[in-house]
Amino acid sequence: MPHVSVAEIREAAELLRGVVRYTPMESSRPLHDLVGGPVHLKCENLQRTGSFKIRGAYLRILRLTEAERARGVVAASAGNHAQGVALAAALLGVTAQVYMPIGASIAKLTATRAYGAHVDLVGATLDEALVEARAYADRTGAVLVHPFDHADILRGQGTVGLEILEQVPDVATVVVAAGGGGLISGVAAAIKPQRPDVRIVGVQAEQAAAWPGSLKAGHPVRVGSMSTLADGIAVGQPTDLTYQHVDDLVDEVITVSEDDLSRGMLLCLERAKLIVEPAGAAAVAAVLARPDLFTPPVVAVLSGGNIDPLLLLHVTQHGLVAAGRFLSLRMEIPDRPGSLATLLAEVGELGGNVVDVEHSRVASMLPLGDVQVALRLETRGPAHCDEVVGALVASGYRILDRS
Known part of the structure; x- marks a missing residue:
């Protein structure tokens, strides 16, 4: 080969x-x-x-004979090949049937239909959709435009x-x-x-x-x-x-x-x-x-x-x-008026932007007189995360969990 x-x-x-x-x-x-x-x-x-999928799809359909084009094409795809086949078929005046996995992206599904292809959702994976596409080709004589298993696809x-x-x-x-x-x-x-x-x-x-x-x-x-x-x-x-x-x-x-x-x-x-x-x-x-x-x-x-x-x-x-731009902390603070406000003020002074706060008096194993606080912060990156945590520990806060 x-x-x-x-x-x-x-x-x-x-x-x-x-x-x-x-x-x-x-x-x-x-x-x-x-x-x-x-x-x-x-x-x-x-x-x-x-x-890139339009490159191979267009070349593959372009090189079909008139008789093959008259029978239409069928494809299976998670979305990008589907759109390439749909547009290529529309440009070349060929009908297109496409099978996509049930969990396919709504954006890709909508775009494929907008290019003029008839789309059915089947199976959980591309492999399962390919089984249905091959069965359709066998039933109707439509040409299977495989997403990668053809020399013209590779050439495109x-x-x-x-x-x-x-x-x-x-x-x-x-x-x-x-x-x-x-x-x-x-x-x-x-x-x-x-x-x-x-x-x-x-x-x-x-x-x-x-x-x-x-x-x-x-x-x-x-x-x-x-x-x-x-x-x-x-x-x-x-x-x-x-x-x-x-x-x-x-x-x-x-x-x-x-x-x-x-x-x-x-x-x-x-x-x-x-x-x-x-x-x-x-x-x-x-x-x-x-x-x-x-x-x-x-x-x-x-x-x-x-x-x-x-x-x-x-x-x-x-x-x-993943880039260290968010910091989640679970910590204990004294259960007295102003404690939460003091914590949030200190976080603000350290340059952390608080996204959400959860405040609980009923967490398991919580010492009497304390409350548990969960904070999620926007930070400038991993070094800034370390700086915030270090400063809070130095201020006497007990941090139970960091992620």
């Missing part, structure tokens, strides 16, 4: 010209300071439909790699999120034959990581269970096609925690002014978590920006906690 070639990816780029956006490359000062050299963000979150996604080499000619490391492997396979196939010295690193959520076990085993292996905010890369098993590309062309695949993903999203939002979904922030999360692994100049691909506003709120708060 040969790799997709640079020539084929260049041909794909010509076919996609005027359809997909040549997405911008933004530099990141915080990441530059962390790794000791330039770090650039390839902004596929600003691509049409909010992710590989155009991201061509753009990276044009935008950052001296790139030394490329960091790419890896789910089923379509994006990283295409990017590696575009870059490695031209620049074998470029190190390509894949990133998975540690709670949905099929690649490390597969690469260790020497063949695709199904991961037992998945539970991650990064639904866009929660894929149970790579295919033979993507496995071969990653095994041959990718230097390393690492994992990041949910806290890392939240911190990556927060950095993109706060410092780069870019809205990125958890899977889209995986590459940034890896650089934040393991800066020693990445030789600059680094390009981190922001693979998608489709996130439900409620999840964005939740993950942003989680990211603030």
Whole structure:
């Protein structure tokens, strides 16, 4: 099974010209300071439909025969591939049926329908939705547009790699999120034959990581269970096609925690002014978590920006906690008038911003004459948290718990 070639990816780029956006490359000062050299963000979150998926989906449908187009297409997706297929089908005048997991993002579901696809929710995972999509294809003759298991999908996604080499000619490391492997396979196939010295690193959520076990085993292996905010890369098993590309062309695949993903999203939002979904922030999360692994100049691909506003709120708060920007304290203070006001005044003088307070006289094992107070504060970071706690202890407060 040969790799997709640079020539084929260049041909794909010509076919996609005027359809997909040549997405911008933004530099990141915080990441530059962390790794000791330039770090650039390839902004596929600003691509049409909010992710790189339109590249492969459009190329795949474009190359169908007239007879195949007449039968329509079917796809399964957690959301980004669904939107890419829906828009590509609409642009090419093809009907599209899409199956999405029941827990799919409402924002992604709404957008997919808005692009003109018929959407049904089925199963709890992408793998279960794929079973239904294959059954639909068998029943109706519709062409299954798989999210990553087709050479044209890889050729389309590989155009991201061509753009990276044009935008950052001296790139030394490329960091790419890896789910089923379509994006990283295409990017590696575009870059490695031209620049074998470029190190390509894949990133998975540690709670949905099929690649490390597969690469260790020497063949695709199904991961037992998945539970991650990064639904866009929660894929149970790579295919033979993507496995071969990653095994041959990718230097390393690492994992990041949910806290890392939240911190990556927060950095993109706060410092780069870019809205990125958890899977889209995986590459940034890896650089934040393991800066020693990445030789600059680094390009981190922001693979998608489709996130439900409620999840964005939740993950942003989680990211603030992970970054040490929130401090939760449970403590005992004397049960007498003015004690709580004195505590809050001291916290204010220390620069802590109190978000909420819980005051209880009935906590278990509470000494007579004391009350228990739970505080949640906004802080400037981990050092400031330590400063606040140290000052409160020095003032005689008994801190029972800190998080």
